Amino acid sequence: MNSSAYNVTRHTPFEVFNPSTGELIGHAPNMANEELNAAVESAKSAFVSWSSLSDEELQKNCLAATQAIQDHSEELAKLVTLEQGKPLNGLGSRWEIGGAIAWADYTSKLSLPAKTLQDNQDGKVELYRKPLGVVGSITPWNFPVMIAIWHIMPALRTGNTVVIKPSPSTPLSTIRLIEIMQEALPVGVVNVVTGDDKTFNLGAAMSAHPDIRKIVFTGSCATGQKVMQSAATTMKRLTLELGGNDAGIVLPDVDPSAIAEGLFWGAFINNGQTCAAMKRLYVHESVYNSVCESLVEFAKNIPVGDGMDEASILGPIQNKAQFDKVSQLVSEAKERGKVLLGGEPGEGLFFPPTIIADLQNGDSLVDEEQFGPALPIIKYSNIDDAIRSANDSPNGLGGSVWSSDIDMAKKVAARMECGSVWINKHGAIQPNAPFGGVKSSGFGVEFSEEGLMEYTDIQVIFS
Helix, strand or coil: CCHHHHHHCCEEEEEEECCCCCCEEEEEEECCHHHHHHHHHHHHHHHHHHCCCCHHHHHHHHHHHHHHHHHCHHHHHHHHHHHHCCCCCCCCHHHHHHHHHHHHHHHHCCCCCCEEEEEECCEEEEEEEEECCEEEEECCCCCCCHHHHHHHHHHHHCCCEEEEECCCCCCHHHHHHHHHHHHHCCCCCEEECCCCCCCCCHHHHHHHCCCCCEEEEECCHHHHHHHHHHHHHHCCEEEEECCCCEEEEECCCCCHHHHHHHHHHHHHHHHHCCCCCEEEEEEECCCHHHHHHHHHHHHCCCCECCCCCCCCCECCCCCHHHHHHHHHHHHHHHCCCEEEECCCCCCCCCCCCEEEECCCECEHHHHCCCCCCEEEEEEECCHHHHHHHHHCCCCCCEEEEECCCHHHHHHHHHCCCCCEEEECCCCCCCCCCCECCCHHHEECCECHHHHHHCCEEEEEEEC
16 A cells, blocks of 8 residues: 555544653554555555566565665664664664664575476476465564564565554554555555554454455464464464563573673663563572672663663663553562662653562563563572473573583573574574474464465475
8 A cells, every 4th residue: 555545544643652752753544444455455456466476576676675675774763763762773773774674685585496396207296385465464563664574575575465564653664664665666565554453453354354365473472362363264374473481591601791791682682672582581509699790780881761862772661551561570579589770660661671680480570571671580500490490481482591511501402492592692583594483472483484485375286
């Protein structure tokens, strides 16, 4: 849907605010079923010609869209900061846009050629991968541009067309992203719909829409379950990257000062508002105190402030609902553990990096995904107990092991119930490695050839 089509919406546009200042920064179209149907029809019509392009032509178009994004990178970064809150610098919005461009470029250059399964006197058998049709993308507010690219680019590269719905908390950067991509792509290939999730539930309508062949969703487990239920009647393909409660396990042979920076960013990247951030840290009793001290020493020097301030490295929590959740979990944890850093809400939506020690499984900050700048630390004495505690969660997105003995770390990693395990780092996803969760953290994978396959149907031809 071209941006001019936004004018057809019958509902009052909704407001978008800067979480750093509380100031109104813009309005977004409040669309409903009529606009969704128009966007899907636009994508459905474009699919006919887009899906018939050669592999080389699809790649060329995807690379052109990638270049267009790169040409507008600073504009997009500032828009992300204004509506999401993350700083321009550090692992903030410029880093997010750079990551989005890198992912788009890598994905554009992937390919899924036909495979010959058999070629002998009994005949030839070939496997082809065909595009699905219209793909519906539903994205969250924590990485509004990068996650949009994770959804859109593999869909386009495999010959599908897209309708994307961003979070009502961060719609502006996604709208602008799609406008930029539309300038480089044929009409109707990428489309965007936005809504406040109150006037009309666009996500539910997309999940049930008969002309959308696949939904790719990143968000909470509870919403993912609703997406599955809505998608069942039309037998949609699904890729669901849902919540995580990632555990890190620190073995007794570490150098605490050497791992402090990695531990911090593993937990506090994007202010902890990251599905694959480290949400729980299990530390062996022999290095427990020194790890806590080193981590606090590093964390206390991280500047927190308005994202538009070039000096800020962490910003606010993105929205009031998430701020209230973090505040409640920290308040409960303070009664059961020892606050080593932070612990008190700041002004507006600012919450300082918070580290609370001496907690255990069963405490709410350990058991629940906080999705914010608060890290619980749990002491253990036996590695089997630590692994058991780390696995004692309905989630299984990522995990990490910290050790100077890589072989030992790999043995521990193999026993962790999660889709990705990092050694001496956490959350370091990359476009050439598949990423996805187990248990309640969803199913299907993103990235690399395996992620590309998720946007295709298999057709086998016997000759």
